[in-house]
Amino acid sequence: MYHYNDFDKAFLAERNRQFRAQVERRVAGNLTEDEFKPLRLMNGLYLQLHAYMLRVAIPYGTLSSAQMDTLALLADKWDKGYGHFTTRQNIQYNWPKLTDVPDMLDALAEVGMHAIQTSGNTIRNVTADHFAGAAADEVEDPRPVAELIRQWSTDHPEFQFMGRKFKIAVSAGAQDRAVLKAHDLAVRIVKNDAGETGYQILVGGGLGRTPMIGKILHDFLPREDLLPFIEATVSVWNQIGRRDNKYKARIKITVHEHGLDDIRARVDERFAQIRPTFSGVDQALFEDIKAHFAAPAFRNAPTVEFDSAYDTNPMFRSWADTNLAAHRVDGYAIVTVSLKKHGETPGDATSAQMRTLAEIARTYGHDELRISHEQNVILPHVHKSDLPAIYAALREADLHTANIGLISDIIACPGMDYCALATARSIPVAQKIAERFEELKLEHDIGHLQVKISGCINACGHHHVGHIGILGLDRAGVENYQITLGGDATWDAAIGERAGPGFAYDEIVPAIERLVNGYLELRDGPEETFLAAYKRLGLAAFKPFLYPEAQANAA
């Protein structure tokens, strides 16, 4: 993984020194809140409902054990002993004091982490496939490209005061695990017919109040054109994107209003101008970055411990069946550690759990951890013979929930329990759905089913691309939950359809239960997933389960 050089360290130290002085000036009354707010946002510091919130970037979701230990330290020393992992591979602390934040940032800098550009109208934390470097289906490790983009976009002078935020994701897998089509810009690493590696560029995706699926802006860019092409794209949008209305400011609206062809022509023109100014330094840098991401020394060893635990321990077997994914190296597995224990807050980890994860990664996992946009933690490189020991350690820390990809593996935004923008709560809805299906002991029968919950129209909980999406709204002073169905977060991305009228807070869990029972009735056998059944039968087949009364009245 990437290690900061002297330049990076000096840059971060200087930036933290500046922010410390800004906080001091704010507290001393020499900066107004209006002056201070853009500065704190640029450094990841929000003010929420009950307290400040510090959002720390975990670039492309990659963490070392030492970094995870530091995240735990922050939780203990300056927060309430836990952190919340988000859908953008960040971690959020919900209770810091304004005057403690400079110390928190200094502690993060010690392990090469920061909160720069995790907010504000800038290029945000670059996200990537959480199985990067480990998945069997990828062209190459996408993280060197993500790191190159991170370095290029950090403090980029042209892109510090844009009309709105700009989110970039990178993936190299045949399967899309990074929701590429829901990003302002996405880089998909591909091979052409000649066997050369290059980049397909998607643009104009996004969720929020106007959900849009990303479109292909360029089919195959050679390596050396990547940064100038991205710079040209952001530059074009920064010039012509709307600044009169923040709801129409994102690039998805610009692409929609101007048309893809017009945007492509403008990008090509801008690209022709700036391409010659890229002297090749970026390519030299890229080669240097690549060396940081060399694969670990995998070992060739028997897997008898795994086989015997799998055969004799049904709990281990259930966990292995649900939480492991295929690794590109024989004898290895990718472990997804669920942060979705039934009844707990999706994405939250205590400081003790973080330390356990760091220790497991240090002992068994080549010192690597990942955070997924699905708010779970990944151990990307684990030899199968170590899995029984890992499972035992996870059990000790209450991190052994076997539910990856199942109905209780819910994405939920913080909602009105924390967020100042929220119109309703999300966390308790997620907790109750998970608890209900745990009671019913149904979730393994139901199979793969993604429920995604947002507490407002901004869609941080990705509800539009949930197989079942839930959107919490304020309807006449009461929490109300709208259901969308058939959303898809993969390469076949689709925006879910609104099912009908919303449900009150105490009606939403029963509604989901009726809907899922309906699916069990309708499906063509256990191998047909909820999404597949929905695609085959459509909304009309599922609606009667959500609205039995309307059905009875019509009869």
Added chain:
Amino acid sequence: MPRAFTPKVVTANALIEGDVIYLTADNCWTRELAQAELLTDEAHAQLRLLEAEQQPDVIVGAYLADAKASDQGPAPTHFREDFRRTGPSNYFHGKQAVGQ
């Protein structure tokens, strides 16, 4: 016709802790909604908001929030303000944990 004025309290977040605070009748800031000054006159409410905004070294983001009278003092009329005066529902953190 303009809508009739409904009672309000002046609320904000504390500059250092970020905690929810309310303006009292004797010009202090309290952590408890029940101790806030309930403002029933629109002109007076606007004046109190202006006075709150003059204290940027103490508070952030002052605004007028709807409230109603109750035996215990001002009470929220909307669930958002109810959460603000209580704390999150997933953990026993924030105001609800204070003074326990």
